[in-house]
Amino acid sequence: MTSISSILHSGYHHPTSRQWQSGNVLRKVSLMYPIFITDDPNAADEIKSLPGQKRWGINKLQGFLKPLVEKGLSSVILFGVPLKVERDSTGTLADDPNGPVIQGVKLIRKEFPDLFVACDVCLCEYTDHGHCASIARIAEVAVAYAKAGAHCVAPSDMMDGRIKAIKERLIEAGISHRVCLMSYSAKFATTCFYGPFRDAAQSAPTFGDRKCYQLPPNASGLARRAIRRDLTEGADIIMVKPGMPYLDVVKDAKLQSPDVPIAVYQVSGEYAMIWRAAEAGVFELKTAVMESMEGFLRAGATLILSYYTPLLLEWLEN
Amino acid sequence: MTSISSILHSGYHHPTSRQWQSGNVLRKVSLMYPIFITDDPNAADEIKSLPGQKRWGINKLQGFLKPLVEKGLSSVILFGVPLKVERDSTGTLADDPNGPVIQGVKLIRKEFPDLFVACDVCLCEYTDHGHCASIARIAEVAVAYAKAGAHCVAPSDMMDGRIKAIKERLIEAGISHRVCLMSYSAKFATTCFYGPFRDAAQSAPTFGDRKCYQLPPNASGLARRAIRRDLTEGADIIMVKPGMPYLDVVKDAKLQSPDVPIAVYQVSGEYAMIWRAAEAGVFELKTAVMESMEGFLRAGATLILSYYTPLLLEWLEN
Amino acid sequence: MTSISSILHSGYHHPTSRQWQSGNVLRKVSLMYPIFITDDPNAADEIKSLPGQKRWGINKLQGFLKPLVEKGLSSVILFGVPLKVERDSTGTLADDPNGPVIQGVKLIRKEFPDLFVACDVCLCEYTDHGHCASIARIAEVAVAYAKAGAHCVAPSDMMDGRIKAIKERLIEAGISHRVCLMSYSAKFATTCFYGPFRDAAQSAPTFGDRKCYQLPPNASGLARRAIRRDLTEGADIIMVKPGMPYLDVVKDAKLQSPDVPIAVYQVSGEYAMIWRAAEAGVFELKTAVMESMEGFLRAGATLILSYYTPLLLEWLEN
Amino acid sequence: MTSISSILHSGYHHPTSRQWQSGNVLRKVSLMYPIFITDDPNAADEIKSLPGQKRWGINKLQGFLKPLVEKGLSSVILFGVPLKVERDSTGTLADDPNGPVIQGVKLIRKEFPDLFVACDVCLCEYTDHGHCASIARIAEVAVAYAKAGAHCVAPSDMMDGRIKAIKERLIEAGISHRVCLMSYSAKFATTCFYGPFRDAAQSAPTFGDRKCYQLPPNASGLARRAIRRDLTEGADIIMVKPGMPYLDVVKDAKLQSPDVPIAVYQVSGEYAMIWRAAEAGVFELKTAVMESMEGFLRAGATLILSYYTPLLLEWLEN
Amino acid sequence: MTSISSILHSGYHHPTSRQWQSGNVLRKVSLMYPIFITDDPNAADEIKSLPGQKRWGINKLQGFLKPLVEKGLSSVILFGVPLKVERDSTGTLADDPNGPVIQGVKLIRKEFPDLFVACDVCLCEYTDHGHCASIARIAEVAVAYAKAGAHCVAPSDMMDGRIKAIKERLIEAGISHRVCLMSYSAKFATTCFYGPFRDAAQSAPTFGDRKCYQLPPNASGLARRAIRRDLTEGADIIMVKPGMPYLDVVKDAKLQSPDVPIAVYQVSGEYAMIWRAAEAGVFELKTAVMESMEGFLRAGATLILSYYTPLLLEWLEN
Amino acid sequence: MTSISSILHSGYHHPTSRQWQSGNVLRKVSLMYPIFITDDPNAADEIKSLPGQKRWGINKLQGFLKPLVEKGLSSVILFGVPLKVERDSTGTLADDPNGPVIQGVKLIRKEFPDLFVACDVCLCEYTDHGHCASIARIAEVAVAYAKAGAHCVAPSDMMDGRIKAIKERLIEAGISHRVCLMSYSAKFATTCFYGPFRDAAQSAPTFGDRKCYQLPPNASGLARRAIRRDLTEGADIIMVKPGMPYLDVVKDAKLQSPDVPIAVYQVSGEYAMIWRAAEAGVFELKTAVMESMEGFLRAGATLILSYYTPLLLEWLEN
Numbered sequence A, B, C, D, E, F: 001m002t003s004i005s006s007i008l009h010s011g012y013h014h015p016t017s018r019q020w021q022s023g024n025v026l027r028k029v030s031l032m033y034p035i036f037i038t039d040d041p042n043a044a045d046e047i048k049s050l051p052g053q054k055r056w057g058i059n060k061l062q063g064f065l066k067p068l069v070e071k072g073l074s075s076v077i078l079f080g081v082p083l084k085v086e087r088d089s090t091g092t093l094a095d096d097p098n099g100p101v102i103q104g105v106k107l108i109r110k111e112f113p114d115l116f117v118a119c120d121v122c123l124c125e126y127t128d129h130g131h132c133a134s135i136a137r138i139a140e141v142a143v144a145y146a147k148a149g150a151h152c153v154a155p156s157d158m159m160d161g162r163i164k165a166i167k168e169r170l171i172e173a174g175i176s177h178r179v180c181l182m183s184y185s186a187k188f189a190t191t192c193f194y195g196p197f198r199d200a201a202q203s204a205p206t207f208g209d210r211k212c213y214q215l216p217p218n219a220s221g222l223a224r225r226a227i228r229r230d231l232t233e234g235a236d237i238i239m240v241k242p243g244m245p246y247l248d249v250v251k252d253a254k255l256q257s258p259d260v261p262i263a264v265y266q267v268s269g270e271y272a273m274i275w276r277a278a279e280a281g282v283f284e285l286k287t288a289v290m291e292s293m294e295g296f297l298r299a300g301a302t303l304i305l306s307y308y309t310p311l312l313l314e315w316l317e318n
């Protein structure tokens, strides 16, 4: 088997990811849009705590994405939100060929061939215990998403060893050179910035980010070790999450890892905080969002996951 | 078998070994409280856009500070807010012995001898053109504040050469060894986070931070050069401002300048943003504020200027 | 006029600003006390070349430790000194359940539940050839100590691969998350500072540190590589040994490895050198020992192994 | 199978490849010998606390140095010890053309034309108050030594601005290009390692290093700032003092200042400590001294000031 | 007055102080001579595009090397050039005991026992497809060369994982401690500097460096990753190739890898470029070659592979 | 007077220089074309050793530049070549309003208003002794060029203190904010790469670069100190010269000075070496030149001075 540390191509196989290897100006290509896909095929449900965002069913996806792609949307990341399915101990439905994520990937690849598609990989929503099962199971699901056409898989849990496990399975499947592995390496256990996400995913309190092995907010040393570990284990992109409250960690990630793209996730709580403060008149929305983007780039981020992507595509137009 | 490199817990399982991991910790001495002093001696005016903060008159200062000092307040920074005085081209009233800042310094030094007193030095509020006049005039005012008893002077403008000008005047006055010079070295021209401050200072749109030579938000190179310059010109403390949206710059400042304390100013817009988002239910106030403090320390700050100081002194009590 | 760049005092004139300068401070939790446990249950034998230190039997251990724990002793490291046992090729008696180390660990865990207990792991004293046998055997002994209750195991040999071997065995035993692995990563083959230790361990000239793969005194490059290797293989704490004569290596270790605690061993020869020089009137004992401690902290050490621990606990009291 | 990362030997198995690994090596040119010159022309007085060292009169100097130069001595540093002269407020006799230092420099330049001669510059011994007077006076004396033929002047006080003052006077005198300025940049106020020196200099307790502005032992930040300042002010060589107890500072100095030679002073207390410990049987003298030298080189020193120089010249012979 | 910071000479005016400045110096041991060995035993064929270089047969080798060894040649690297053999898919003849490389190694080890012998390991010349087959096959050939007596094996392909594969085979063979593994870690796909080498190796256009996985010229990030990877996989020496056009990469390699020797290959195109430019009168040959050597050392190289070695041995004589 | 270290704007006043603050891809804006202007108004003289380059008279300048500007030429640097004038001790004619440089600047500013114009400042060609006179005189000439309209002045001598002298004069003249100061900080005394330039400048052997204080080829430490000094003294751009043979120094300059643009001068000897080697068939010209450009960018250069600029503008077109 090819050694994990030997594979360099997966980080720049796609024209879009290749562009992330260079530069530092906010371009449309710097943005990745997080999308919630649910198992109700006709859903277009407002998410109250994430104003302006919806959970989408498979039948609505094309209509929703088309105008965005026309405005220059170049990448998305899909989060599966199972509302109807039966949960079990291994999260069987996570990689169900008829589940929303795999259906979504296939549809997008067919309808929007130039769009870069990433899939969040997390089993918490699909298991009855609300945990991410095992790293073997995570790897299995990641490979299923990749085989369905995902350009990138992004395990959002923090279980030790999951990057290595996924990479090994991708190598075995012979697709390691074309699948980009984005690691949530520095994902912090913020107790306040993940609330709206849980609302979006309709998760019970026990579900979601809480259960996974997130880092304590002051643990910059552990974050650095996690980043180095994930690079060693085969990560192609390193993610820091949340964004603005952890800008110093983005900087740190860039210093630790100058040779791979750094992604930053402007999480639901940040999105809502800026939105609500603008509503309350603290500042103007566009100004504050644009300044947050400048901060991400200044700190060293190459790639920004943001719910503001549709607005940003418009603002970048002019 | 779990991979060796994946195991992080063994290093901090026991309470004793956990202490060997510990970094910088939030203490009461880490906080500096910004106070607005006005020329109406009996003022205690609410500042609408800074909920919970007031403009204080000299007669109300002791009563306001006493309970805070008892709770462990160890340092303050004074901002003069002239509402009645006539402005002129040199800002004559900035160092008027009967003006609010000099009166405030003297009162605090007499009533609270252990309290560390810093003075913001800025002439924009006192000049008819709303600019900071000249570096010579700034240095003059700084020395007047220092002679009145200030332990620290902090020029908040960004004019080239003002740190050197002040230091030279302090040397000439024979007090350079006892007066700490805190430089707003990396003060960014954010267009959205200074609004409530302007409200607090009752400044017209032309007044305030806008007119001084602030840095463009993406100018991390210029910020590094400004920090090095200010150290060369005699700064004892380096400040970064705003805070959370520029956490990466705090990190950068610490790396550039490991041998002096780094201060960070959680500015009015950040204060209001967190406050309003908590009001709107995005998160709980205390949790969000504490996480912002952890971020400052993690990024490398030694000293935090925050309007949340009174609340933090209470939270740190328990 | 004094030159601006010459003035350092202004940054630390006030007690509050002085605290903003403070770095790492010597605390009781920073000290780990090395204790020799022998297989004569009632021993309390003076060690001539280590003035003030003794070899202790299991029956004397509690009486000896009680007053130290009351003074704030928070961690110890145990060295087994077999005087009566028959040596064999695999060092069978090193992990004999009735041997002094395992008995000592159990007694301490029972009597002093808050005390952090580390065990030196070395087979040289137990083998008839005076070598450390194999890394497999070292790992076996380390696991036995950990199962007996040791919070930390510290292999003092330098054989290639022993950190990895121990970590793998700890993982297999399911206790890797609670056992701290301290590596003698940068242990130098000083020909003059280990003499009294050999006396304490009653070892023949062929025995002891000499046989293990220590580093040549000028090999800072190999030390750096050894530190990085041991981190990769699962070390939780990195140790440098000896201390004062290798302070630059402590500094180097901190730079190589900012994210784990650095331990330093003030070895027997250093202890005796300072003691004898003080006796001869070169300097006062307390002053010299305290300055050596300041050096360890300044160089970056978190944890100090020192025979002066009992005296230091007293000195720190006042 | 041995782990790949464990194997270090393959890189230096052959004598040729071993040379590719080589670092800094102790050579005779690395040593500078400190010599006490007194104003009794025929003195050859034993210094009790510095066993083996003497105070020399001008008439004995040539006879004393000749065998050392023949053994390869390449540089000395002269310390003036006035025993008979009247002290005054400006230390008039420090640069008396008939004083021991200036006489010593002239004699050495004439008799040993290839020997590099440095002069310690300190007025404490010559003033009635035991302080170093002013930086102007220090500069005056330094220039006098340089004009008398010294290749190097080394101000041992720590007064702010003395490097700049000396350099400016050397420039004015037109000899700045040929006079090397060695700064005691990182001279620590150790309370225990300077005792024998005071004995050698026959100084009263108020005299000597104590009065000058030495750094507190834990002040690595101030040491770094002092090094950078002295480089800016014109230092050609940076000295760290004491040596072994501050090896980490030597390392730090090398990192701060990779582009100038780093000198280290193995001070009187270190000399005596090793000597007395060897006498007491802790270790063998030669072994301990050689290991201390290896430490200085490993930490980054280029130049070592040591009272062991005569012994080292012999040991290096074989 | 000249500015203080402008004066650099004072630090190196005296011959002794000049030695304190000295860095890495070109010595004969710094040079490794690349030699082409062909399967025509009596060959001494001029290589037109590499003026002054020849392809040697085994019978001519001793006569050719003897005068060079007498002049101080201390290491060579052998390149096999099969002209007569039948190529097949696995490059069977690369490690034929009667092939030119293995015969050459044996002869040199016997006739010149102190000469360090390295072997380039590449199968492209021996395979019918002109590729390097597999890493398993590369490792097999490397071990065969090592067993024949090579002190060093140097795989010149860039296939992922070949350093690890070779090291593992050397460990299995029990010779890993005596065989130095030199990795062409940063070998760039220059399209213009490898031409004459292909001529020397009599390779068809499809053959040679082109087919191996070389790095694109601007890929400094990939080069850094490759260096770190190869160190992790067991490389003892890191090579950069070509030399002068990639001097910044040599610097980078030294910074990435301060603890192992850095080799640089002054490739055929550089050799020819300097030679032809000297012929055309742009500069004098010796001056330009010596300046290129100074550049390699200044950038951080320890070891230089150069066709100019015979000339350099002469020039270094005087 | 504004302090030298305070001025940041001069580095980014012109739209072209502002672009040098970002990015790292070879663009037309990355190139600066060196042009020789002579005092024969109608000259268009071939320079034999610089094939393809000419000395231009003022009357031919517009015709020569027009097609280049149309192809995207964005900056030039002018070298005055006085052939007829009388030389004197102060180089009077260097800033003669009717001399070729000042006439050239004015013409270009008038005819090509978007073209960025730099002037080399060197008096060697204008003085009868062939030296650069004094730094005061250099500063005088630099200011004259700036007043004539030059956007950038670039003193090519290496005299200590000339950057500070020029900057002070520019400040006095009130034009320091609009004139970019490019320092030949790391200009090496290569004995072989400056030959064709001397031919171009028609200088006698005693004239030219030789006389100025260039750095010895192995002096990377001095180069780093020179770069830091020049930044301190007000340089806006740091130049390294020559280019390819000093690529490691370009890298070093970038690391020393990450916050200002780094320029590299592909000098006459490099130009000729590549040209002649291409003629001799070593490689193809375009390939070799493009690879040299990639090297400059990879090493960290922002700006490249090259005689290949006209060819590169063409090659970049396609």
Ligand SMILES: [Zn+2]
Binding pocket: A121, A122, A123, A124, A125, A131, A132, A156, A157, A208, A212
């Ligand atoms: Zn999960």
Ligand SMILES: [Zn+2]
Binding pocket: B121, B122, B123, B124, B125, B131, B132, B156, B157, B208, B212
């Ligand atoms: Zn202002």
Ligand SMILES: [Zn+2]
Binding pocket: C121, C122, C123, C124, C125, C131, C132, C156, C157, C208, C212
């Ligand atoms: Zn052992």
Ligand SMILES: [Zn+2]
Binding pocket: D121, D122, D123, D124, D125, D131, D132, D156, D157, D208, D212
């Ligand atoms: Zn003194």
Ligand SMILES: [Zn+2]
Binding pocket: E121, E122, E123, E124, E125, E131, E132, E156, E157, E208, E212
């Ligand atoms: Zn090959």
Ligand SMILES: [Zn+2]
Binding pocket: F121, F122, F123, F124, F125, F131, F132, F156, F157, F208, F212
């Ligand atoms: Zn010149």
